Amino acid sequence: xxxxxxxxxxxxxxxxxxxxxxxxxxxxxxxxxxxxxxxxxxxxxxxxxxxxxxxxxxxxxxxxxxxxxxxxxxxxxxxxxxxxxxxxxxxxxxxxxxxxxxxxxxxxxxxxxxxxxxxxxxx
Amino acid sequence: xxxxxxxxxxxxxxxxxxxxxxxxxxxxxxxxxxxxxxxxxxxxxxxxxxxxxxxxxxxxxxxxxxxxxxxxxxxxxxxxxxxxxxxxxxxxxxxxxxxxxxxxxxxx
Numbered sequence: 001x002x003x004x005x006x007x008x009x010x011x012x013x014x015x016x017x018x019x020x021x022x023x024x025x026x027x028x029x030x031x032x033x034x035x036x037x038x039x040x041x042x043x044x045x046x047x048x049x050x051x052x053x054x055x056x057x058x059x060x061x062x063x064x065x066x067x068x069x070x071x072x073x074x075x076x077x078x079x080x081x082x083x084x085x086x087x088x089x090x091x092x093x094x095x096x097x098x099x100x101x102x103x104x105x106x107x108x109x110x111x112x113x114x115x116x117x118x119x120x121x122x123x
Numbered sequence: 124x125x126x127x128x129x130x131x132x133x134x135x136x137x138x139x140x141x142x143x144x145x146x147x148x149x150x151x152x153x154x155x156x157x158x159x160x161x162x163x164x165x166x167x168x169x170x171x172x173x174x175x176x177x178x179x180x181x182x183x184x185x186x187x188x189x190x191x192x193x194x195x196x197x198x199x200x201x202x203x204x205x206x207x208x209x210x211x212x213x214x215x216x217x218x219x220x221x222x223x224x225x226x227x228x229x230x231x
Contacts, residue, residue, distance in 0.1 A: 045161075047219055047220040109214040110214070
């Protein structure tokens with residue numbers, strides 16, 4: 001069974017940093033790009049960024065709202081993706097989800113998501 | 124960036140009703156659209172990929188159609204477990220990956 005489990009959320013003061021993890025199982029992690037999305041309280045889903053696979057040099061892309069503050073990395077040997085969030089703002093408060101997408105579009109694009117981890121930014 | 128305009132933003136319906144949700148793309152995106160269902164406190168669940176392909180395990184009352192700039196998700200006969208929020212997502216051109224604003228489907 002394919003599983004994605006986020007962890008690392010919590011309550012953090014503005015300006016601080018936090019690292020989220022997305023621990024996966026049940027599939028060949030290295031074959032999939034890994035995404036992060038977020039959902040602010042009462043709002044819709046927002047794409048945050050993703051990291052490509054090894055053939056694409058593990059390059060990353062980010063939404064304008066987080067570019068320069070957030071980074072994404074991955075450890076293919078451990079099947080884990082990370083979201084490093086720096087200089088956090090109150091507007092970063094959200095539930096953060098990881099998901100996978102298939103760069104070869106073998107069965108569509110984004111088929112599995114994790115359950116989410118809650119990040120609260122408050123003084 | 125490609126914008127996905129989803130309508131309606133909310134919808135009240137009864138069990139057994141037929142419901143249609145629409146997403147319009149700001150440019151031609153072929154059939155590179157997926158539809159997701161999200162229940163409160165839960166992860167999004169993919170229902171439809173490539174605009175009209177039913178995800179394995181999803182009931183056949185869900186269907187998707189469209190290509191180019193207009194896409195629809197139809198639920199042929201609403202069941203109690205279908206009351207949730209629905210999102211479309213485009214992947215024709217990314218980054219950024221863009222989603223519709225969501226449609227909250229409520230019980231009438």
